[in-house]
Amino acid sequence: MELPIKDTPSLALIQRGYGGAVDVEAISDCMQLLRLAKVLLGFFYARFAEHDISPGKYSVLMELLAQEEDESLSPSILAERIGVTRPTITGLIDGLVRQGFVLRRNLEQDRRGVAISLSDAGREFMRSFLPGQFDAMAGVVSALSAGQRQALRDALTTLEGSLR
Amino acid sequence: MELPIKDTPSLALIQRGYGGAVDVEAISDCMQLLRLAKVLLGFFYARFAEHDISPGKYSVLMELLAQEEDESLSPSILAERIGVTRPTITGLIDGLVRQGFVLRRNLEQDRRGVAISLSDAGREFMRSFLPGQFDAMAGVVSALSAGQRQALRDALTTLEGSLR
DNA sequence: CCCTAATAGTTAGGGCGCTAACTATAGCGA
DNA sequence: TCGCTATAGTTAGCGCCCTAACTATTAGGG
Numbered sequence: 001m002e003l004p005i006k007d008t009p010s011l012a013l014i015q016r017g018y019g020g021a022v023d024v025e026a027i028s029d030c031m032q033l034l035r036l037a038k039v040l041l042g043f044f045y046a047r048f049a050e051h052d053i054s055p056g057k058y059s060v061l062m063e064l065l066a067q068e069e070d071e072s073l074s075p076s077i078l079a080e081r082i083g084v085t086r087p088t089i090t091g092l093i094d095g096l097v098r099q100g101f102v103l104r105r106n107l108e109q110d111r112r113g114v115a116i117s118l119s120d121a122g123r124e125f126m127r128s129f130l131p132g133q134f135d136a137m138a139g140v141v142s143a144l145s146a147g148q149r150q151a152l153r154d155a156l157t158t159l160e161g162s163l164r
Numbered sequence: 165m166e167l168p169i170k171d172t173p174s175l176a177l178i179q180r181g182y183g184g185a186v187d188v189e190a191i192s193d194c195m196q197l198l199r200l201a202k203v204l205l206g207f208f209y210a211r212f213a214e215h216d217i218s219p220g221k222y223s224v225l226m227e228l229l230a231q232e233e234d235e236s237l238s239p240s241i242l243a244e245r246i247g248v249t250r251p252t253i254t255g256l257i258d259g260l261v262r263q264g265f266v267l268r269r270n271l272e273q274d275r276r277g278v279a280i281s282l283s284d285a286g287r288e289f290m291r292s293f294l295p296g297q298f299d300a301m302a303g304v305v306s307a308l309s310a311g312q313r314q315a316l317r318d319a320l321t322t323l324e325g326s327l328r
Numbered sequence: 329c330c331c332t333a334a335t336a337g338t339t340a341g342g343g344c345g346c347t348a349a350c351t352a353t354a355g356c357g358a
Numbered sequence: 359t360c361g362c363t364a365t366a367g368t369t370a371g372c373g374c375c376c377t378a379a380c381t382a383t384t385a386g387g388g
Contacts, residue, residue: 001344002375003205004219004247008226010298018229018291019298026302029313033304034208036320037201039327041167044198055168056344062172065182076366083168088345090368095343112353112366127182134174134183138190140197143326144319149193151315155308156200162307163203165374166345220374240336252375254338259373276336276383 001045001054005038007031033159040140047136051129052099056084056092061101064118065126072105072115101125165209165218169202171195197323204304211300215293216263220248220256225265228282229290236269236279265289 010027013019041055048058059082067073073081079089093116096102101122107113118126141149174191177183205219212222223246231237237245243253257280260266265286271277282290305313 004223004375006223006245006247008223009230010226010301012230013226013294014298018294020295022298023302026305027298029317030301030304032317032320032324033200033204036197036324036327037204039324040197040201041205043327054344059168059170059172062174062177066173066176074366081170083170084344085346086367087347087369091344107366110354110366114367130177130182131184134178134186134191137174137194138187140194140323140327141190143322148315148319148322151312152319153193153196155312155316155319156196158307158312159304160196160200160203163200163207163304168345218374238336248374249376250337251339251377255374271336274336274384278337 001049003038003042003045005035005042007035043140044136047133051125054092054095056082056088057096057101060089060092060096060116061118061122061126064102064116065123067117069123072117074113075116076113078116096122165213167202167206167209169199169206171199207304208300211297215289218256218259220246220252221260221265224253224256224260224280225282225286225290228266228280229287231281233287236281238277239280240277242280260286 010031011024014022014024014027045055048054053061060078063078063081064073075089075093076086078093079086082089084092093102093104097104101119103117103119105115105117107115141152144152174195175188178186178188178191209219212218217225224242227242227245228237239253239257240250242257243250246253248256257266257268261268265283267281267283269279269281271279305316308316
């Protein structure tokens with residue numbers, strides 16, 4: 001999964017009269033946010049691709065790993081926790097089963113459902129993948145000073161509130 | 165196009181020993197950035213979907229609108245400017261032609277190529293769509309103070325530099 | 329002039345997201 | 359006990375991203 005990250009020529013079009021009177025500086029700030037959003041997601045998507053997983057598969061593996069070892073989750077619960085639809089979760093599980101990372105078992109007490117759990121191979125994959133992933137996550141903000149990080153937290157909290 | 169925006173249980177897994185010794189606060193900061201990235205992109209993707217376009221189609225329309233009215237662009241140039249591959253641009257143009265927003269003409273001087281330009285309907289669509297789009301973009305940062313915006317600019321510049 | 333390499337764009341197929349519709353099963357009320 | 363509603367998961371098809379491979383055309387060198 002890749003995200004096109006180039007800027008659109010918004011500022012040039014504003015200068016040519018599209019959009020009426022707008023706060024050009026605010027638009028610039030928004031473009032910088034959008035660009036950072038795409039770069040950041042792209043950075044992690046590229047890491048996932050190197051390990052032959054996708055963002056969706058990563059989320060499934062994380063949710064399953066967070067369970068106790070002998071527990072499973074249903075596709076419906078997984079879909080809800082990850083924020084995708086049930087057809088999508090079926091496809092992600094299909095792929096993870098093919099990769100050998102996940103087991104799909106029929107439920108005895110309710111033949112409509114299936115139980116999804118991590119396989120040993122899946123658990124092992126996550127055990128080896130996660131240290132580098134968490135290092136990469138920690139590394140994202142490591143170039144910022146402590147003051148910048150606090151300022152970023154405050155700003156992002158406000159932004160999230162107004163975008164929801 | 166939608167992005168699953170739920171958090172993964174990274175902090176819970178770190179507490180259970182996956183990932184070794186990591187800076188938990190840095191990971192939290194990164195998760196907040198990732199969440200904001202998905203919320204922000206999702207916000208604009210939802211706006212595009214309301215107008216029956218996709219992020220990729222929007223980028224195509226923007227690049228074509230930025231041309232002089234009697235100029236066209238080739239699919240290769242469009243793909244390069246937007247940051248997608250040529251098969252992808254073919255599909256986006258197909259869709260925009262179907263929607264009547266774009267014209268695809270054969271080149272007389274080089275029969276390998278085609279010339280892509282905005283149709284009158286496409287120009288009209290953008291003329292009506294862009295004011296709201298620029299307002300929405302300006303609105304994203306409107307809840308921040310001037311100091312917060314400057315701090316955000318500084319932090320995002322540093323982050324972009326370290327992620328590239 | 330011919331042949332090879334390069335270019336432009338498309339097609340095929342896959343993965344991942346969706347909606348709509350389907351099949352199979354469970355639950356509940358009359 | 360039966361019929362209807364609800365639930366679980368899957369399938370079909372579409373759009374958008376990709377890679378690989380293809381067709382058609384152009385350019386250039388021998």
